[in-house]
Amino acid sequence: MKIFKQLFCALLVVGAVAARAKSCSQSYECGTQPFAHCYNMTAKHMLPGFGLDNGQHTINFINNLGAVDNRPDGASFFGRVSMDGGEFEVIEEIESDANVQNGQRVVQMYNYLESKHIPYVVNSKATAGNAGIGPYANHVFTQVWSVLSVYLGMAFDEKNNIMYSCDLDIRKYNKIPMTFEDRRDNTTMYTGQTCSGMSYYNGKLYFSANSAAGTSFYQADTTCVNCDKSKLSAIFNESSYIHGMTSSDTDIFYTSSTGIYQVSLANPSTKKQLSSDTKAGTIKYSEGFVYYQNDNQIISIEVATGKTKVLYDTATVARQNQCYCATGFSGDQCETCSGRIQWNNGIPKCYRENQPLFCVQDYECGNVPFTLCNYGTCSCRNNFYGAKCDQCDYHIIWENGIPVCEKNPTA
Ligand SMILES: *[C@@H]1O[C@H](CO)[C@@H](O)[C@H](O)[C@H]1NC(C)=O
Ligand SMILES: *[C@@H]1O[C@H](CO)[C@@H](O)[C@H](O)[C@H]1NC(C)=O
Numbered sequence: 079m080k081i082f083k084q085l086f087c088a089l090l091v092v093g094a095v096a097a098r099a100k101s102c103s104q105s106y107e108c109g110t111q112p113f114a115h116c117y118n119m120t121a122k123h124m125l126p127g128f129g130l131d132n133g134q135h136t137i138n139f140i141n142n143l144g145a146v147d148n149r150p151d152g153a154s155f156f157g158r159v160s161m162d163g164g165e166f167e168v169i170e171e172i173e174s175d176a177n178v179q180n181g182q183r184v185v186q187m188y189n190y191l192e193s194k195h196i197p198y199v200v201n202s203k204a205t206a207g208n209a210g211i212g213p214y215a216n217h218v219f220t221q222v223w224s225v226l227s228v229y230l231g232m233a234f235d236e237k238n239n240i241m242y243s244c245d246l247d248i249r250k251y252n253k254i255p256m257t258f259e260d261r262r263d264n265t266t267m268y269t270g271q272t273c274s275g276m277s278y279y280n281g282k283l284y285f286s287a288n289s290a291a292g293t294s295f296y297q298a299d300t301t302c303v304n305c306d307k308s309k310l311s312a313i314f315n316e317s318s319y320i321h322g323m324t325s326s327d328t329d330i331f332y333t334s335s336t337g338i339y340q341v342s343l344a345n346p347s348t349k350k351q352l353s354s355d356t357k358a359g360t361i362k363y364s365e366g367f368v369y370y371q372n373d374n375q376i377i378s379i380e381v382a383t384g385k386t387k388v389l390y391d392t393a394t395v396a397r398q399n400q401c402y403c404a405t406g407f408s409g410d411q412c413e414t415c416s417g418r419i420q421w422n423n424g425i426p427k428c429y430r431e432n433q434p435l436f437c438v439q440d441y442e443c444g445n446v447p448f449t450l451c452n453y454g455t456c457s458c459r460n461n462f463y464g465a466k467c468d469q470c471d472y473h474i475i476w477e478n479g480i481p482v483c484e485k486n487p488t489a
């Protein structure tokens with residue numbers, strides 16, 4: 079964990095936007111235009127939903143930083159806060175909001191692909207005025223799902239690049255969909271089963287569904303194909319409708335209008351109340367902690383001790399009328415860029431030298447063919463590491479001009 083913390087600190091140093099502790103009422107007071115902005119953060123600016131990035135020890139979510147001169151609806155930023163708490167660090171501005179078409183806005187963070195650092199978001203009017211869900215990658219929102227009248231459950235098994243979903247059926251996508259086309263490779267696991275929440279953890283898939291009892295929790299067999307829902311294993315019932323759920327190896331955790339509860343899988347007939355926060359929504363488990371969001375805060379609860387800690391609070395952390403530099407810029411006038419500047423619809427962005435914050439082509443990441451532009455983020459190819467991504471602890475074999483760091487070359 080120490081290494082992750084050091085990594086996070088290192089990332090902060092090279093980080094995207096310097097939130098400059100300088101108050102303002104107009105953007106020109108913050109420095110050179112359009113490199114500097116005066117944001118008036120409103121009290122409720124956190125969009126619902128968040129994701130955990132265990133590798134970087136952060137909680138990633140979207141903030142709307144309020145109206146600025148040329149953005150009457152405000153600008154939304156995808157960013158992160160340390161799992162230990164702290165300031166919101168901007169990763170990137172949601173550009174589809176900046177180039178508003180037909181009033182489209184990102185209104186919710188639906189999920190997070192940790193391995194690719196990509197948020198899945200809800201866009202308010204994706205097609206024909208209807209809301210859509212999909213990844214926001216490479217500065218672009220791609221609609222994969224429409225928002226239907228039933229809840230869309232979504233859980234990732236990132237290690238195997240599999241996504242589980244439920245709407246009218248429980249389904250498995252054999253590759254996590256990044257486009258509408260990717261949805262074709264799917265298998266129906268259980269037919270005719272809706273859900274109200276879904277969680278995948280260490281090989282186990284759980285979900286909740288509204289029932290006559292209130293909410294019923296089930297475990298789904300991930301190998302089931304076209305199974306009847308009578309084959310599901312029922313675990314326990316809860317008399318209320320839940321707001322969110324998550325799971326660990328040993329427990330299910332859920333949020334409801336009366337608080338947050340922990341139910342042991344070994345003894346599902348008793349529940350333990352972890353919090354009386356009636357506004358708790360999204361909840362996620364990681365390494366002995368649950369993290370949850372209410373209207374204004376992100377809070378952690380250490381499961382073993384019940385100790386809670388407010389990690390981010392819009393009321394205290396958010397400051398009204400504060401100067402921010404455009405992505406990647408720093409300095410008193412927001413004019414400093416140590417990489418190179420790229421313009422998009424009148425918005426400047428500073429990309430790091432040899433390693434842009436966001437990439438389109440592999441060559442932008444420096445050392446091809448060892449480096450890779452992975453959905454907008456530079457990374458090393460599988461199992462490679464090092465500053466030039468050319469270190470490999472196993473055997474390097476070449477396939478069609480592409481290096482592969484192979485653990486079992488004979489397998
Ligand atoms: C900033 O927002 C607050 C809260 O909405 C408001 O009271 C204040 O007048 C705003 N400041 C400016 C300069 O617009
Ligand atoms: C599942 O895949 C089939 C084609 O294989 C496609 O027609 C269908 O729309 C997909 N279903 C969903 C819910 O994505």
Ligand SMILES: *[C@@H]1O[C@H](CO)[C@@H](O)[C@H](O)[C@H]1NC(C)=O
Pocket residue numbers: 289290291292294312313314315
């Ligand atoms: C949950 O409630 C349903 C009725 O909606 C009932 O059929 C089922 O047996 C209950 N399950 C458990 C595990 O208590």
